[in-house]
Amino acid sequence: MRISAIFSLFLIIATTSLHAQYTETINSNRPGQSQGAFAVGTNVLQFETGPYFGNDTHAGLGTDTDIWGIDYQLRYGLLFERLELNLTGSFENQDIWRDFLGVTSEGNVRNFKTNTIGAKYLVFDPNVSLGEDKPNLYSWKANQRFKWKTLIPAISVYAGANFSFGDNPYLFEGEGKFSPKAAIITQNNWGRWVLVLNFIADKLTEEYRSYAGIATVTHTVTPNFAIFGEYQAIKGEIYADDLVRAGGAYLIGKNLQFDVSGLLNFKETPSRWQVAAGVSYRLDLHKVDEFLEESSEGNRRRARTEKLDEEPENDGDGGNK
Known part of the structure; x- marks a missing residue:
């Protein structure tokens, strides 16, 4: 019943307030761990994946763990421009060396560390709801004045379910194989700068819940x-940490992106480092007539493309116009 009610609510909201989230070039969540507020757009199928490796050294437990794995995210825009369905997960291998009171041992853990299926919905886009400011024809100073409404972010909500099958060593003792996850996502676009905030509540039906905040x-x-x-802050009874990541991404064409990144933390229980690389690819089946004029995220990209299309082309006799 709850799932039906939530889906019905999505239908009502979407049909009364439909705005395009499609962008001319790929919109990837990589290489960070946060989600952006905007969906990929209807009929867009996007795959984001990449390998990583690193090390965890736990001073208290006397363990030294080499880690390698691969994370992945499958995103699809279904039914409405503001709605996105996604599958997020990772497969990880851990080679563990333990030295406790002079007794050494080795072990290995390998399985799907996470798998979460969920839906994200944009509930508020300030550039659509508040409208864009028109230039003041009489005052240059007024046009340059700081506009407080630029601080108002786009806001999305996310609801998902973690799932696991079989005897998974990454589950703590007594943990169920299914648990809910929820998040609030905000995004500010300031020209060449973008700020994304995620506020996450995870494993809400479990005894040991987890809460996290991510700023990208x-x-x-x-x-x-x-x-x-x-920066990511994680708070939970089983694991708490402060993580920093940094990196870059390079776009090739409209539908392909490559990225690299690194991770560090600031404690010894465990001390962590990690490096990663990845690729994001978009299968773009979005129709042109679905690109609504009310879009704020996509229209910027489209305007730039139209401007490039209007530039002088070769006149056919070897010269440029």
Whole structure:
């Protein structure tokens, strides 16, 4: 009943307030761990994946763990421009060396560490709901004045379910194989700068719940190259940590992106480092007539493309117009 009610609510909201989230170029969540507020757009299928490796050294337990794995995310825009369905997960291998009171041992853990299926819905886009400011024809100073409404972010809500099958060593003792996950996502676009905030509540039906906050800042250096920095705070009875990530992404064409990143933390229980690389690819089946005029995220990209299309082309006799 609850699932039906939530789905019905999505239907009502979407049919009364439909705005395009499609962008001309791929919109990837990589290489950070946060989700952006905007969906990929209807009939867009997007795959984001990449390998990682690193090390965890736990001073208290006397363990030294080499880690390698691969994470993945499958995203699809279904029914409405503001709605996105996604599958997020990772497969991880851990080779563990333990030295406890002079007794050494080795072990190995390998399985799907996470798998979560969920839906994200954009509930508020300030550029659509509040409208864009028109230039003041009489005052240059008024046009340059700071506009407080630029601080108002786009807001999305996310609901998902973690799932696991079989005897998974990454589940703590007594943990169920299914548990809910929820998040609130905000995004501010300030020209070449983007700020994304995620507020996450995980494993809500379990005895040991987990809460996290992620802040990601991205800066576009060139039309094809961007860098990012990210801070993640995790609070839980089983695991708590403060993580920082940094890296960059390079865009090739409209539908392909490559990225690299690194991770560090600030404690010894465990001390962590990790490096990663990845690729994001978009299968773009979005129809042109679905690109609504009310879009704020997509229209910026489309305007740039139209401007490029209007530039002088070769006149056919070897010269340029």
